[in-house]
Amino acid sequence: MAGLDFSLTPPVLWALVVGCALPLYLAVIARLKPLAARNALQFLCGLFVMVVLWSGLVALRDGPRPLDIGELSTGLMILGAGSLLYLEVWGLLSRGYTLGLLLTLYRADRPLSEGELAENYRGGSGLSWIMEHRLSGLVGAGLVRERDGVLALTPALGVPVAWLYKASILLLGLRRTG
Secondary structure, rough: OOOOOOOOOOOHHHHHHHHOOOOOOHHOOOHHHOOOOOOOHHHHHHHHHHHHHHHHHHHOOOOOOOOOOOHHHHHHHHHHEEEEEEHHHHHHHHHHHHHHHHHHHHHHOOOOOOOHHHHHHHOOOOOOOHHHHHHHHHHHHHOOOOOOEEEEEEOOOOHHHHHHHHHHHHOOOOOOOO
């Protein structure tokens, strides 16, 4: 009986190394002025850098052995799984409203009432910022349109997405949301 080989192939090893460095790419990208305060675009650029680096390392491999589709697929799956993990953490840190309340309380030099907390949230933007931010995201995604201060679902995209959301909640037996 032969021993098990636990060595990593180059595409898999490079996927692990390049994927683990995603927070470093994000830290650099987040400091670029054109991408300031554009968290989703920052993350997309970080993913692009990660995939380009991995692809470059795979292309620069040495040796006559041809690329194995299984190794490439495994490397891509590692990058994808790592990206999803980082996306969850990135999303929580960049859009974590509950954590933002904790940070507001931490920055205060004294205990705050609920009203004071609401006023000081997001550096003085207040709690209304959450609604404005989420609505601007819906408008930007084409799910909602605004005319003369009135909001409506867009027929082509907003209505189907809202219907799928409602159906998913019912199908999965989730508690009522919204």
